Amino acid sequence: MNKAIGSVGLGLRREMLGDVIAAPSNNVDFYEVAPENWMNLGGKFGTQFSRLTEQHNFVCHGLSLSLGATAELDKEFLKALKHFFTQHNIQCYSEHLSYCSGSGHMYDLMPIPFTEEAVKHTAKRIREVQERLERRIAVENVSYYAAPGQEMSELDFTLAVLEEADCDLLLDVNNIYVNSVNHGYDAEAFLSAMPSKRIAYGHVAGHYEEERDLLIDTHGADVCDPVWILLSKAYEIHGVFPTLLERDFHIPPMEALLEEVEQIHATQGACRAFQRVIA
Numbered sequence: 001m002n003k004a005i006g007s008v009g010l011g012l013r014r015e016m017l018g019d020v021i022a023a024p025s026n027n028v029d030f031y032e033v034a035p036e037n038w039m040n041l042g043g044k045f046g047t048q049f050s051r052l053t054e055q056h057n058f059v060c061h062g063l064s065l066s067l068g069a070t071a072e073l074d075k076e077f078l079k080a081l082k083h084f085f086t087q088h089n090i091q092c093y094s095e096h097l098s099y100c101s102g103s104g105h106m107y108d109l110m111p112i113p114f115t116e117e118a119v120k121h122t123a124k125r126i127r128e129v130q131e132r133l134e135r136r137i138a139v140e141n142v143s144y145y146a147a148p149g150q151e152m153s154e155l156d157f158t159l160a161v162l163e164e165a166d167c168d169l170l171l172d173v174n175n176i177y178v179n180s181v182n183h184g185y186d187a188e189a190f191l192s193a194m195p196s197k198r199i200a201y202g203h204v205a206g207h208y209e210e211e212r213d214l215l216i217d218t219h220g221a222d223v224c225d226p227v228w229i230l231l232s233k234a235y236e237i238h239g240v241f242p243t244l245l246e247r248d249f250h251i252p253p254m255e256a257l258l259e260e261v262e263q264i265h266a267t268q269g270a271c272r273a274f275q276r277v278i279a
């Protein structure tokens with residue numbers, strides 16, 4: 001685990017820049033950005049962003065690498081990523097265990113078929129990305145709504161890719177909860193099976209309840225109680241790892257976001273206190 005990035009983070013969107021610069025919170029230990037949204041940014045926003053990356057810890061969470069696609073990796077994009085990471089001292093880079101391209105970008109994250117062939121194909125691409133970037137990357141367990149051509153479980157597929165690629169894990173607790181409801185599996189069992197040593201950091205976020213048995217991973221709502229409970233369980237099982245709050249839509253005032261940031265701190269503190277008592 002990369003404890004150097006801090007214990008609690010916040011996803012940063014462009015519209016939040018002014019608030020963060022004007023009144024940075026001592027409770028936010030690191031920020032996360034999608035590099036695609038910031039790599040070619042100039043002018044006022046580019047200057048502000050550079051100022052922030054000089055003063056704070058930053059990680060990147062990619063959107064378009066398309067690890068599961070069959071087309072060749074975009075080598076020019078990887079070169080640009082590597083330069084961006086050096087320029088802004090990016091401490092960790094993660095991507096989705098999914099694909100988003102065919103003959104063009106689909107602007108959505110599609111599930112990779114849960115097959116042995118897909119494990120080997122995806123792991124090979126992750127290894128190539130790590131070689132070209134000259135750093136380990138983390139891959140995120142993703143939410144999905146269908147599993148075409150499924151030959152193995154989501155759990156077995158995820159574990160197999162992590163092992164075959166020898167990469168790190170971005171543990172998205174909300175995605176585990178969403179998938180457990182949508183696909184009817186035990187969220188705690190899935191969580192327990194994740195390899196602690198590979199966890200780089202974690203995500204929590206909100207989602208939308210379409211039906212009681214259909215949750216949509218929107219990152220557009222407050223984190224719900226079952227996800228907070230599952231996060232606490234994650235700390236009990238794996239130890240306290242850096243955790244970031246994602247919010248991409250219906251973004252509330254900064255004060256409301258910082259309340260959820262503080263709840264992550266409180267959950268971490270309670271787990272550390274419990275572990276000291278039983279030690």
